[in-house]
Amino acid sequence: MIIVGIDVAKNKHDAIIIDSKGDTLTKSLRIPNSHKGAETLINKIKSINTNNLPVVIGMEATGHYWLPLYSRLMQEGFEINVINPIQSDSFRNMYIRQSKNDSIDAFIIAEVIRFGRFTTTSLAEEDMLALRNLSRFRLFQVDAVADLKRKTISLLDQVFPEYARLFSDTFGKSSLELLSSSCTPEEILAMDTEKLISILNSASKGRLGSDKANEIKSAANESFGIKIALDSFSFEIKQLIEQIKFIEKQIVELEQQIQVLLEKFDTPIQTLPGVGPVLGAIILSEIGDISRFKDASKLVAFTGIDPSIKQSGEFVGTHNKMSKRGSPYLRRAIFLAAQVAAFNDPVLSAYYQKKRSEGKHHYTAIGAVARKLLYITFAVLTRNQPYTPMA
Structure with a gap:
């Protein structure tokens, strides 16, 4: 058996090839994270494996940098084991000399594979990878919206501190539509009452009308918000609201795509x-x-x-x-x-x-x-x- 240990990095990888006894068959090989680098490694493995022995490759799951090389080696039909760096770290502690360099790391990864002291973090089939990517992206988008909402609340607390009491959800549909057009007390007071009623009535599908409009006007009239640089605050809030609405629309589309992918799996x-x-x-x-x-x-x-x-x-x-x-x-x-x-x-x-x-x-x-x-x-x-x- 031939074992290949690969230390993964962003721009380049270090690889070493050993046999089943732990003897090195080649010096450490440094390859770029590119088509050319992958071909260099593949050709080196083939040139050494003249007896057509089984080849097992090990690499660490370092960020996302291992994915391109992994997919290229998979195309060649190699057996690949992707291990958690924690496993190689614990194995490294067995060595008396714990100097840190890439060639030693590649050798230790190969040794982890040789001794079989690991569990794999393998790439599943394409649909599973797609499901994982979209699920993680959704979490990223949800966190992005949460950050935008916190920023919006911070600005509203300065220009219109009473606004938080006007709606049960500041980011509900009715509130968002109002903030998109008028978000400072001055803008709301300048808005025609009938227009305000129309915005509320349309966004709430008839649940909110003149009573809510009068409540909002009253709160705006008595607001103790700051009175300087209001144009900049208004511009910033409206920009944030548009970002929130856009990303929330994307999240809905994401969830639909996730649902389609999930249905492909026979899972309880x-x-x-x-x-x-x-x-x-x-x-x-x-x-x-x-x-x-x-x-x-x-x-x-x-x-x-x-x-x-x-x-x-x-x-x-x-x-x-x-x-x-x-x-x-x-x-x-x-x-x-x-x-x-x-x-x-x-x-x-x-x-x-x-x-x-x-x-x-x-x-x-x-x-x-x-x-x-x-x-x-x-x-x-x-x-x-x-x-x-x-x-």
């Missing part, structure tokens, strides 16, 4: 408590092939909600925090699902109440529910059977 993921199509897509795509986890505890560790261990000599810490290693996307999705499941699923709700009765903080109890939910997730995906809540 949405039968889990607190899990709909959006969270289901995140959980499924971040986990990938459930068979790569030996048991549920491995999935918990991958999610990063296993407790970190603090030990020195005979001391073992008893108040340990979550490790927060692994997939932050999966961890976020599981926690969101747990917050719903803790109050709706009979089993998980009872478990949550039990933790609370033991004096645990709400978020600590939710963390315990999230951990239990991962065990349920492992069982559901492993058996490919729907979750059936117990009465």
Whole structure:
């Protein structure tokens, strides 16, 4: 067997080739992250493998930089194992000389593969990769909207501090339509009352009218907001509102595309408590092939909600925090699902109440529910059977 260890970086990669005994078959090879670099590596492997031995390649999941080389090597039919850098870091500690350079890193990755002390983070089929990409992009867009809303609130608090009391949701449709046209007290007071009524009536589909218009006018008249540089504040708020509306429209389109992709998989993921199509897509795509986890505890560790261990000599810490290693996307999705499941699923709700009765903080109890939910997730995906809540 021939083993290739690849240390991945943004612009270049370092590779080394060893045999099944750990003997190096070539010096460290530095290749650019390009077509030419991939071809150089492939040709080198073929020139060494004159006896047509099995070739196994190992590389670390360093950001997204490993993906192009991975896909090119996959086209050649090589067996590729993508490992979490944490696994090679722990293996590196076995070596007395721990000097850090790229050629040593490539060799250590090859050694990790040779000894088989790893679990893979493989790229699943194209649909799974697409589902993961879109799910992560949706989270990015959701966070972007949240940032824009916080900025908008900050500006409104300065120019129209009373506005927050006028609508139950500052970013609901009626409020957004009003802010798009008039967002300072001065602009609202200058607006014809009939026009204001028309905006509210149209946006709320008849629920809001003259009474709400008069309430808004009254609040604007008595506002204690700042009275300087109002044109700049107005311009900025209206720009932010347009960005919010645009990205929220994109999120709706994203969710539709995610739903289409999710339906391609024969999965009972949405039968889990607190899990709909959006969270289901995140959980499924971040986990990938459930068979790569030996048991549920491995999935918990991958999610990063296993407790970190603090030990020195005979001391073992008893108040340990979550490790927060692994997939932050999966961890976020599981926690969101747990917050719903803790109050709706009979089993998980009872478990949550039990933790609370033991004096645990709400978020600590939710963390315990999230951990239990991962065990349920492992069982559901492993058996490919729907979750059936117990009465």
